[in-house]
Amino acid sequence: MASKSHPEPLPARTTLFQQKDGKTYRIPALIYISDGQTFLAFAEERSTPCDSDAKVLVMKRRSLQNGSLQISKGRNQARLCYVTSTDYGQNWSQLTDLTNQVIGDEICNWATFAVGPGHGIQMKSGRLIIPAYVYYIHCRCFPFNFLHKVRPHALSFYSDDCGVTWQMGEKIPMESCECEMAEIIDHTDQSHLYCNARSTCGHRVEALSESSGAAFDNPHVAKKLVEPRHGCQGSVLSFPVPEPSDESDTKTWLLYSHPTNKKKRKDLGVYLNKSPLKTSGWGQPWIVHKGPSGYSDLTQCEEQFACLMECGEKSETEEIAFVEFKLKYLLWDLLKE
Numbered sequence: 001m002a003s004k005s006h007p008e009p010l011p012a013r014t015t016l017f018q019q020k021d022g023k024t025y026r027i028p029a030l031i032y033i034s035d036g037q038t039f040l041a042f043a044e045e046r047s048t049p050c051d052s053d054a055k056v057l058v059m060k061r062r063s064l065q066n067g068s069l070q071i072s073k074g075r076n077q078a079r080l081c082y083v084t085s086t087d088y089g090q091n092w093s094q095l096t097d098l099t100n101q102v103i104g105d106e107i108c109n110w111a112t113f114a115v116g117p118g119h120g121i122q123m124k125s126g127r128l129i130i131p132a133y134v135y136y137i138h139c140r141c142f143p144f145n146f147l148h149k150v151r152p153h154a155l156s157f158y159s160d161d162c163g164v165t166w167q168m169g170e171k172i173p174m175e176s177c178e179c180e181m182a183e184i185i186d187h188t189d190q191s192h193l194y195c196n197a198r199s200t201c202g203h204r205v206e207a208l209s210e211s212s213g214a215a216f217d218n219p220h221v222a223k224k225l226v227e228p229r230h231g232c233q234g235s236v237l238s239f240p241v242p243e244p245s246d247e248s249d250t251k252t253w254l255l256y257s258h259p260t261n262k263k264k265r266k267d268l269g270v271y272l273n274k275s276p277l278k279t280s281g282w283g284q285p286w287i288v289h290k291g292p293s294g295y296s297d298l299t300q301c302e303e304q305f306a307c308l309m310e311c312g313e314k315s316e317t318e319e320i321a322f323v324e325f326k327l328k329y330l331l332w333d334l335l336k337e
Contacts, residue, residue, distance in 0.1 A: 010287070010288060010289065010290065011288055011323040011324060011325045012323065012324075013289070013311075013321045013322070013323050014321060014322045014323070015319045015320075015321050015322075016041050016043075016308070016319075016320055016321065016322050017041075017043045017045075017058070017319060017320040018318070018319045018320075019312075019317060019318050019319060022047060023045055023046070023047065024045075024046045024047070024048060024049045024317050025043040025044065025045055025046070025058070025319070025320050026043060026044050026046060026049060026054075026294075026295065026310060026317060026320075027043060027044045027054075027117045027233075027295055028041065028042070028043050028117075028118075028295055028296060028297050028308040028309060028310060028320045029041075029042040029043070029116065029117060029118055029119060029297050029308070030042070030119065030297040030298070030299045030306060030307070030308035030322075031119055031299055032299045032300065032301040032306065033088050033089075034301075034302075035088075036088040038088045038089070039299075039301070039306065039322075040059060040088070040089045041059065041308050041320075041322065042057060042058065042059050043057075043058055043320050044056075044057060044058075045057075045058045049317045059089060077112065078112050078113050078114060079097055079099045080097070080098045080099045080102055080103060080113075080115075080157070081095050081096060081097045081098065081099070082095070082096055082098065082163070083095055083096070084163075098166055101165075101166070102157060102166045102167065102168055103168060106168075109136060109137050110134050110135065110136060110137065111135040111136075111137055111150045112134075112135050113132060113133065113134040113135065114132065114133060114178075115130050115131065115132045115157070116130075116131055116132070116178065116179075116180065117178060117233055117295060117297070118131070118180045118233070118235050118295075118297040119180065119235075119297055119299065120181075121181060121182065121183060121238075123183045123191060123193070123212060124183065124185065124191060125160075125191065125212065126160065126162070127158055127159065127160050127212050127213070128158060128159040128160075128162070128163055129156050129157075129158050129181055129193065129212075129213050130156060130157040130158070130166075131154065131156055131179045131180050131181045131195070132154070132155055132156065132157055132179075133152050133153065133154045133155065133176065133177050133178055133179055133197070134152070134153055134155060134171065135150050135151070135152050136150065136151055136152075136153050136171060137149070137150055138150065138151055151175050152175060152176060152177040153171035153172055153173070153174075153175065153176055154171070154172045154176040154177065154178075154179040154195055154197040154205075154207075154216075155168065155169045155170065155171045155172065156168075156169040156181060156193075156195075156209075156213035157169070158212065158213045158214070167214075169209075169213045169214050169215060169216075170214065170215040170216070172195065172197070172205070172207050172216045172219050173219065174205055174207070174219035174220075175199060175200075175201075175205075176195075176197035176198070176199060176205040176207075176219065177197060177198040177199065177200075177231065178197065178198040178231075178233040179195050179196060179197035179198065180195075180196055180234070180235050180236045180237075181193055181194060181195050181196075181213070181236070182194045182196075182236045182237055182238035182252075182254055183238050183252070184208075184238060184250055184252050184254070184276045184277060185250060185251040185252045186249065186250050186251065186277065187249065187250065187251065189251075191212065192208050192209070192210060192277065193208065193209040193212055193213050193216075194206070194207075194208055194209075194236065194238070194254065194276060195207045195208070195209070195216055195219075196222075196225075196234060196236040196256060198227065198231040198232065198233055198234065199221075199227060199231055200227070200229075200230060200231045201221060201227070202226065202227055202262065203221045203222055203223055203225055203226055203227055204221070204222040204225040204226075204227060204234065204258075205219055205220070205221060205222070206219065206220055206221075206222045206225075206279065207219035207220070208277075220279060222279065222282070223279075223280075224271075224280065224282040225256065225258065225271070225282060226260070226261075226262040227262070228259060228261060228262060228263060228264055228265050229263065232258065232259055232265050232294055232295065233258075233294070233295040233296070234256060234257060234258035234296065235256065235257045235258075235296050235297045235298040235307070236254060236255070236256045236298070237254065237255045237256075237298040237299065237300060237305070238252045238253070238254050238255075238276070239252060239253060239255065239300050239305075240252055241253055241274075242327060248274060248275075249275055249277060249278075250275070250276055250277060252276065253272065253273060253274050253276060254272070254273040254276040254281075255270055255271065255272060255273075255298055255305065255330075256270070256271040256273070256282070256298075257269070257270045257271075257288075257296040257297075257298050257307050257309070258271075258296070259293050259294065260285045260287065264292075265292060265293060265294045265316050266290075266291055266292050266293055266316075267287050267289070267290055267291070267293065268287070268288055268289045268293035268294075268296060268307075268309055268311065269285025269286055269287045269288065270285060270286050270288055270298075270305075270307065270325070270330060271283060271284075271285045271286075271330075272327075272330040272331070283330070286325075286329050286330050288307060288309070288323055288325065289309060289311045289321070289323075291311065291312065291313055292311065292312050292313070292314065292315050292316040292318075293309055293310060293311040293312075293316050294309070294310035294311070294316035294317070295309070295310045296308065296309035296310065297309075301324070303326070304324050304325065304326055305324065305325055305326070305327065306322065306323065306324045306325075307322070307323050307324075307325070308320060308321070308322050309321055309323070
């Protein structure tokens, strides 16, 4: 899907991580800390673009050790861990492993799993939400323990005490992979947790949770959001409606970033949804990078938005770049529809 011509040029791009000296940077994540007016941009440093060659998690200020995720002989090698910072990313705590406490024996049914990629959120109730996905082992071939049927399913990890303890939500029953989540507030101040997940069926998978991530209902294919052949990660972000009115059915809108080409990872665009509780609410994308592009992550910074994205001229793994933009650029495209 291609966007219409736009009066504004492509947003200025700042390269934060660049492929060179045998190092490739992938899997961007971006957060904005309003108290310190600080962006923290993260990426995986790899010896090659391959997932299995991830070496460390790097940030603009410093690097943190991180292991790669692997499937080996039907046994999960991944761990659920976290680190924290109380000084806007200047220093970080020691790693805390939550795997046994949160996942427990259920991990025996998982070939592997990962969080995100991208950002988590805090809901208005205070609940912390970490999007994740698991390759669930639906069937094994005994006695050799070969994995006969493995399928990806999105889910969430959540905490109601600021991260002291965590719980695991139910898997989305429909095949769904890498995901991000956003909170939608309707006109009655009710909260709905929205999940937008990668798939290999040619379009994204969407689902809503009325239990704040404990379970998701009625997953469906988003016909307006295309996927390339093998799918690609995308980012979703909710934000307050700029000028609330009776015409809007919610108090929040959604932004979504993803490659817009249905055949290749190219032409990364940002979509706006002014009716996020409706499956057909997505507008046409505004292209923020023409050419090869891949994973991305969105955040809001005061009156603007920012996107950290994989992009390049010949390959989407050439660099990870940062762009800022205003909502008016997407509203202009909606007026053209």
